[in-house]
Amino acid sequence: MDTVASTGKLNKEEIFDLMKQFITEVIGEEFVEEMDITTESSFTKDLEMDSIEIVSFSEKIKAHFGDQIDFTGWLSSMDLDQLINLNLGMIINYIYECQ
Amino acid sequence: MAKFVFIVPPLTGHINPTLSMGAVLLERGHRVGWITLDESLAARLPEGGELLHISYDENDEQKRESEQYLDIITKKIVYGIDSLKFLYEEVLIPLNRHSYDGIIHLLDQFEPDLVITDHQMFAGAIAATNKGLPYATSVTAPAAIKVMEELPKVHEWEMNQVIGLQQEFGVDVPTPIVCSDLLTMVLTSQAFFGDMELTPNFRFTGPVINRPATKTAFDWDKLKESNNPKILISIGTTFDHEHKKSFFSKVIEAFGNEDITAVVVSDPDLFEQWPANFIVQRHVPQLDLLPHLDAVVCHGGHNTVCETLSNGLPMVVIPIAYDQSHVAGRVVRTGAGERLNFNRFKAHHLKEAVNTVLNNPAYKESAEVIKQSFLEAGGTATAADLLEQVASKQSLEVLKN
Numbered sequence: 140m141d142t143v144a145s146t147g148k149l150n151k152e153e154i155f156d157l158m159k160q161f162i163t164e165v166i167g168e169e170f171v172e173e174m175d176i177t178t179e180s181s182f183t184k185d186l187e188m189d190s191i192e193i194v195s196f197s198e199k200i201k202a203h204f205g206d207q208i209d210f211t212g213w214l215s216s217m218d219l220d221q222l223i224n225l226n227l228g229m230i231i232n233y234i235y236e237c238q
Numbered sequence: 239m240a241k242f243v244f245i246v247p248p249l250t251g252h253i254n255p256t257l258s259m260g261a262v263l264l265e266r267g268h269r270v271g272w273i274t275l276d277e278s279l280a281a282r283l284p285e286g287g288e289l290l291h292i293s294y295d296e297n298d299e300q301k302r303e304s305e306q307y308l309d310i311i312t313k314k315i316v317y318g319i320d321s322l323k324f325l326y327e328e329v330l331i332p333l334n335r336h337s338y339d340g341i342i343h344l345l346d347q348f349e350p351d352l353v354i355t356d357h358q359m360f361a362g363a364i365a366a367t368n369k370g371l372p373y374a375t376s377v378t379a380p381a382a383i384k385v386m387e388e389l390p391k392v393h394e395w396e397m398n399q400v401i402g403l404q405q406e407f408g409v410d411v412p413t414p415i416v417c418s419d420l421l422t423m424v425l426t427s428q429a430f431f432g433d434m435e436l437t438p439n440f441r442f443t444g445p446v447i448n449r450p451a452t453k454t455a456f457d458w459d460k461l462k463e464s465n466n467p468k469i470l471i472s473i474g475t476t477f478d479h480e481h482k483k484s485f486f487s488k489v490i491e492a493f494g495n496e497d498i499t500a501v502v503v504s505d506p507d508l509f510e511q512w513p514a515n516f517i518v519q520r521h522v523p524q525l526d527l528l529p530h531l532d533a534v535v536c537h538g539g540h541n542t543v544c545e546t547l548s549n550g551l552p553m554v555v556i557p558i559a560y561d562q563s564h565v566a567g568r569v570v571r572t573g574a575g576e577r578l579n580f581n582r583f584k585a586h587h588l589k590e591a592v593n594t595v596l597n598n599p600a601y602k603e604s605a606e607v608i609k610q611s612f613l614e615a616g617g618t619a620t621a622a623d624l625l626e627q628v629a630s631k632q633s634l635e636v637l638k639n
Contacts, residue, residue, distance in 0.1 A: 170582050187581045189318040189563040194388045211388055219395040222319055 148238045154231045161199040165192050178228035185226075193222070200234070208237040240629040241269045243290065243350040244376075245341060245362030247333060248276040248308045251541045252356050252378040255425055255446035255621075259354075259376075260287055262622040273344050273362070275337060276308055282450075290348060292340030307333045317581065321559035322392065326399045334361035338407055341365040352629040355416075357382060360400050363416045364407045372632040374421040374625060379540050380431055381561035381568075383417065383424070383440075421628045423621055426544060429611035430568060441624055444615025445544035447525070454523040461517060464499050467532040467596050472503040472524070473556070474537045482508060489535075490516075491585035492592070501527065533595050535588070537580070538562035538569070547574060550609040552601035554591040556580050573604030 149157070155178065163171045166188065174186070182188045188196065193214075200210040213233060217225065242263055244256040253274075260270045261284035271288040272279060280289040294300045310333070316324045338361040345353070345365055353373035355362025366373035377383055385393040400414045409415060423443045424431060431442065461468065471489055473482075486504055493500045494513035502518045512518050524542070528534070528549040536542045538557040543565055546553050553575040555566035566577040576591040595601040616623075 166579065166582065169584075183318050183320055187318065187579070189557065189579070190386065190389060190392070191563050191567045191577075192579070193319075194386070197388060215388060215390050217389070218391040219319065219323055222389065222392065223323065 149235075151231055151235055154234050155227070157203070158227055158230060161196055161203075162186065164199060165196045176227065178231060179226055181224060181226045183223050183225070193225075200230075204234070208234055210234070239267050239269065240351040240626070240633065241271075241349065242352050242354060242625065242629065243271040243273055243345070243348055245273045245353060245355040245359045245365075246279075247330075247356055247359050248274065249358075251539055252358065253279065253282075254448035254541060255378055256354070256356075256376065257282065257284060257287075258446050258448040258618045259621045259625065260284055262618055263625065266622070266626070268626075271344075271348050271350070273341055273348075275304055275333075275340075288348075290344040292337055292344065294340060303336060307336060316559050318559065318563070319392070322396065325560055326396060330358055330360070331399055331403055334359060334403055335406070337361045338365060342369065345369050345371060351633060352625065354625060355418075357416055357422075360403055360414075360416045361407075363418065364404055364409050367409055367415060368407065372420055372628065373418050374423065374628055375416060375418040376621075377417070377422060377424045379561050380424050380426045381540070381564035384431065384434055384564065386564070420632075421624055423624060425621075426540070427608070427611035427615045430544075430547065430572060430608050432568060432571065442615050443621040443624065444612045444617045445541075445548060446618045446621050447541075447545060447548065449525055454519075454521050456519065456523050456527065457517050461499060461501065461527075461530060464515075466497045466499050466515070468499045468501065468530060469493075469533045469535060469592060469596075470501045470503070470522070470524070470527060470531050471535040472522075472537075472542060473535075474539055474542075474558070479508075488583070488585045488588060492589040496589075498592075501531070533592060535592065538565040538577075540565055543569060544612070547605055547608045548612050550602065550606040552595035552605050554578060554588065554595060556583065556588075572608055574601060574608055575605075576601075 159176055180186055182193055197211050197214050244260060246253045246256055263270050264284055264286045271290045272283060273290045273292060275292045277291050283289060310329050341361055342365050353362060353366040353371050354376055355373055357375050357377045363373055397414045400416055404415060419439050422440045424440055425443055425446050427444050428442045473485060486508060490513060495515060498515060500516045501522060502516055503522055504518055505520055506518045525545060528545060528551065531551060534546040534551055534553040536553060536555060538555045553569060555569050555575055556578045557563040557566040558580045569575040570577050575595055578587055578591055
């Protein structure tokens with residue numbers, strides 16, 4: 140659930156699984172089952188998330204990591220092209236580096 | 239008597255409110271013109287309204303260019319955040335660039351006391367500024383002025399496109415001038431718009447709803463013969479055939495032969511047969527119809543959402559592009575409806591969402607709260623009052639100098 144994690148540093152695979160869980164919570168399990176989610180998956184084109192869904196995804200990251208990671212700050216620095224090109228791998232790297 | 243001129247893009251949702259405002263100004267004895275690329279608007283103007291058609295001394299190429307803007311927005315299927323890039327880069331900026339000279343020429347000819355420019359007709363604000371004419375702004379898609387706190391750079395990117403165009407036409411200021419300092423009318427209520435600090439030049443008029451003069455035929459007997467809940471399904475016109483087919487297949491699967499009457503806005507020829515509990519028409523008299531309905535399924539166009547909420551009806555919003563995701567977000571936030579993802583939703587989601595908004599009275603109650611806020615904002619009469627006030631204040635300024 141959305142609780143601030145007290146465990147140690149996650150490796151990239153663990154972060155990937157966590158992100159996949161958040162995506163599932165935002166767009167629903169039955170849709171995720173039909174998708175092949177990889178680190179290459181882009182939020183707009185592949186996952187077909189719109190702005191409101193991306194924001195709700197970022198709220199989940201915030202709820203999980205708390206002050207440890209300024210994810211919303213990072214997201215808010217993105218311009219339109221960066222948002223369009225944003226993929227899962229970029230987010231995993233960012234979270235990994237921030238820990 | 240004053241002379242008002244509206245500058246409108248060739249987009250129905252942006253034109254309709256100006257027709258209502260213009261009609262009231264004409265009734266009050268003013269002169270009113272409409273500057274537009276779309277010559278066919280003449281037939282829809284209120285009595286006494288003057289069409290000021292943007293046309294150029296034509297070599298044919300320019301003429302063709304004019305025509306391509308009339309339906310450019312329907313030419314490409316765009317979705318989500320990508321659609322904003324398309325909207326600005328391929329529609330709004332070229333449309334405004336193309337319109338600018340024509341607007342300047344028509345302003346010289348009409349000599350208005352007050353220009354009212356649509357917030358997406360940046361060229362209107364630029365032309366008025368360069369001509370030294372006072373202008374007001376009509377914000378017909380209010381989501382466009384709302385900065386998403388979480389994604390501020392999106393709005394910044396949009397505004398940079400506008401600033402670039404301003405500079406092209408010699409307005410050398412580092413901020414967008416499209417929202418007038420004199421008066422920027424936001425055509426919704428603060429309650430529906432949501433929290434955001436705005437300067438006093440921004441005024442919420444409530445929705446300015448246009449009642450078309452012509453009557454659209456409708457199968458009222460079939461609607462009234464059943465006591466089942468009645469819903470309208472209207473998803474706009476900007477799709478290709480395949481998308482429509484896939485969308486309405488899901489609608490049929492969700493509501494076919496259920497205890498519900500579904501009024502569907504669609505080309506009836508899309509399917510050979512529709513379920514017996516469906517009323518399918520290419521056009522419906524939406525404003526006359528809404529008071530007889532229990533809920534609406536739509537794509538989140540601002541006008542349809544406002545008309546639905548003005549009738550205190552709950553809704554299910556399935557946004558596709560542009561500001562629709564935001565409008566859908568407001569519907570959910572105010573409690574007046576549910577949203578679905580256009581690309582992902584399945585028939586059973588639609589059925590569940592519609593049943594939820596029909597059966598849980600909280601949705602209708604929330605819609606009634608927004609309806610009340612619309613009534614308090616005033617609508618067309620408030621907008622016309624504000625425009626008259628600005629025009630008379632401006633003419634006093636002119637006399638003083």
